[in-house]
Amino acid sequence: MQTTSSTGSLVCVGLGMTLGSHLGPLARSHIEQADVVFFALSDGIVELWLRRMHADVRSLQTFYQEGSSRMNTYWQMVEAMLVEVRAGKRVCGVFYGHPGVFAWVPHKAIELARDEGYRAHMEPGVSAEDCLYADLGIDPGAYGCQHYEASQLLFYRRRIDPTAYLILWQVGVVGDQSMARFSTNAAYRQVLVDVLARDYPLTHEVIIYRAATLPIDRPRMERATLGALPRAAIGMAETVVIPPARPMQANPEILARLDALDRAVATPS
Numbered sequence: 001m002q003t004t005s006s007t008g009s010l011v012c013v014g015l016g017m018t019l020g021s022h023l024g025p026l027a028r029s030h031i032e033q034a035d036v037v038f039f040a041l042s043d044g045i046v047e048l049w050l051r052r053m054h055a056d057v058r059s060l061q062t063f064y065q066e067g068s069s070r071m072n073t074y075w076q077m078v079e080a081m082l083v084e085v086r087a088g089k090r091v092c093g094v095f096y097g098h099p100g101v102f103a104w105v106p107h108k109a110i111e112l113a114r115d116e117g118y119r120a121h122m123e124p125g126v127s128a129e130d131c132l133y134a135d136l137g138i139d140p141g142a143y144g145c146q147h148y149e150a151s152q153l154l155f156y157r158r159r160i161d162p163t164a165y166l167i168l169w170q171v172g173v174v175g176d177q178s179m180a181r182f183s184t185n186a187a188y189r190q191v192l193v194d195v196l197a198r199d200y201p202l203t204h205e206v207i208i209y210r211a212a213t214l215p216i217d218r219p220r221m222e223r224a225t226l227g228a229l230p231r232a233a234i235g236m237a238e239t240v241v242i243p244p245a246r247p248m249q250a251n252p253e254i255l256a257r258l259d260a261l262d263r264a265v266a267t268p269s
Helices: 025-033 044-051 071-088 104-115 128-136 150-154 186-196 226-229 251-267
Strands: 008-012 036-040 058-059 092-093 119-122 144-148 165-169 204-209 221-224 240-242
Touching: 008 025, 008 071, 008 104, 025 092, 036 071, 044 058, 071 092, 071 104, 071 150, 071 221, 071 240, 092 104, 104 119, 128 204, 128 240, 144 150, 150 165, 186 226, 221 226
Parallel strands: 008 092, 008 119, 036 058, 036 092, 144 165
Antiparallel strands: 165 240, 204 221, 204 240
16 A cells, blocks of 8 residues: 555445435535535435535536447546546545445545555445345344345346246346446346246246335335336336245254254253
């Protein structure tokens, strides 16, 4: 790690998912005390609300271009923030939801800032996952939850447990190998369904979920069958939740070992 005498610093915070109600006091303080604020948000109204909190607010969304690799875009976002950090400014990066969940830019910017000797850290926020648990009434401790980025589930050999919840993120761009598109069509989602059909019947119920971003909004909680998923309207913000399809199976061998341990503990030596 390089050392520097600069006073530049970086903090990445999350606004949460719903305008205003999810912003914590510590994140608000970092925004208000920064010299410059960069943001990547999901809603224009949320952007206008953020601009009322600081005089120098700059959008990272402008780096997105249809047909351009998202990885190139992400590097541009990182560099935009680090330029100001290197200039000795207190920089705050503001991201919707949790700044570290499905967010490559904050992690990389903090990593590079630290490597260059600057103070950099992340403050947690309310994520879409948090909202999902509340809106759908899911306790992740009841059956367990598996979380996969949908394309990653196709590109690699992953093991699915149909006795637990399966939560798939970014289904709206599933199968995109170019990282340059903002959506893929029903044919790509059919590939996803074909993979899932190895573990779930096509009649199994799934939930298409999108968290509310404005206080006047309602979350999307649309139920459909797995077989109908390719024809459903699914954008970048939608998440697909697949409830357990089979009951959990007891493990007699391990239970017997534990019973033996219990008896040993209960019997004085």
